Amino acid sequence: xxxxxxxxxxxxxxxxxxxxxxxxxxxxxxxxxxxxxxxxxxxxxxxxxxxxxxxxxxxxxxxxxxxxxxxxxxxxxxxxxxxxxxxxxxxxxxxxxxxxxxxxxxxxxxx
Amino acid sequence: xxxxxxxxxxxxxxxxxxxxxxxxxxxxxxxxxxxxxxxxxxxxxxxxxxxxxxxxxxxxxxxxxxxxxxxxxxxxxxxxxxxxxxxxxxxxxxxxxxxxxxxxxxxxxxxxxxxx
Numbered sequence: 001x002x003x004x005x006x007x008x009x010x011x012x013x014x015x016x017x018x019x020x021x022x023x024x025x026x027x028x029x030x031x032x033x034x035x036x037x038x039x040x041x042x043x044x045x046x047x048x049x050x051x052x053x054x055x056x057x058x059x060x061x062x063x064x065x066x067x068x069x070x071x072x073x074x075x076x077x078x079x080x081x082x083x084x085x086x087x088x089x090x091x092x093x094x095x096x097x098x099x100x101x102x103x104x105x106x107x108x109x110x111x
Numbered sequence: 112x113x114x115x116x117x118x119x120x121x122x123x124x125x126x127x128x129x130x131x132x133x134x135x136x137x138x139x140x141x142x143x144x145x146x147x148x149x150x151x152x153x154x155x156x157x158x159x160x161x162x163x164x165x166x167x168x169x170x171x172x173x174x175x176x177x178x179x180x181x182x183x184x185x186x187x188x189x190x191x192x193x194x195x196x197x198x199x200x201x202x203x204x205x206x207x208x209x210x211x212x213x214x215x216x217x218x219x220x221x222x223x224x225x226x227x
Contacts, residue, residue: 006154033216042117042204042218043155088154098145099206099216104154 003027006089006102014110016078021105023089024071030092032072033099034063037086046074079109113139113209117219124195124226132190132222134205140185141207146178149202149221161188195226 005024013019023032031050035043047056049065049072056063060083062075076083089102114137124130134144142163147155159180160168167180177199179191192199203222209215 040120040202040221040223042115042206042220044218045216048215086152086154098157098160100157101154104152106152 003093003100004089004091004102006105008105009103010106010108012108012110013079015080017109019076019079019107021074021087021089021107022071023073023102025091026070028069030069032065032069033090034072034074035088035090035101037088037104039085043088076107079107081109081111083107084109113207113215113217115141115205115207115217115219117205117222119222120220121223122225124224126196126226127194129191129193130195130224132192132203132205132224134188134190134207134219136186136207139207139209141188141209142185143208144182144188145206145208145216146180146188146190147204147206149204151202155204158190163188192224195224197226200224200226 007022011019031048033048034046036046037043047063049063052069053067054065060077064073087105090099093100116135116137118133122130144161146158148158149155157170158173161180161182163182163185169175177193182188205219206216209217
């Protein structure tokens with residue numbers, strides 16, 4: 001059973017389009033993180049959301065944490081080819097001190 | 112700050128040989144490190160949690176004798192793939208929790224292992 005359900009798995013869009021990636025769970029999380037990973041590299045943290053209903057912005061990226069802290073979304077406005085990569089949501093598993101990841105979303109932005 | 116250095120970046124080895132991957136925390140002490148495996152176009156799968164001075168904790172289904180983990184100091188954890196086989200070919204990534212940052216995890220740059 002996947003603790004974090006991420007969708008969609010693949011996104012192929014044209015430059016300038018908007019997109020949203022979703023991360024859902026039946027569990028309540030104290031926090032949730034979004035990472036971006038490029039081929040051959042380790043994941044890089046984009047943001048951590050902590051408070052239910054929280055919205056954080058990072059340039060063209062908008063992150064939301066659901067009111068019940070069971071889901072999150074990443075919205076990219078006017079996507080650019082440089083946004084291409086694997087986007088991962090992750091959350092810390094209480095009591096174990098380890099990070100668990102969603103299945104990931106492979107985003108390809110075509111010029 | 113909070114940099115994790117992972118070496119080598121890539122390695123090719125023959126079937127039956129062993130390969131060691133190192134993960135160092137450069138500017139902080141990491142009592143706990145995590146080792147992940149990643150297949151192409153897939154997410155990270157946690158293999159084991161490495162604890163300084165004690166035995167590693169392995170996830171279900173991960174062979175302890177094949178993936179030997181040693182965390183002998185507060186700045187170094189190693190993963191040794193023993194008697195490697197082609198099916199062990201994968202991208203291996205280490206990570207450390209940065210306790211100074213409440214929710215901070217930092218990742219190494221990964222090691223691409225190819226067993227021929």
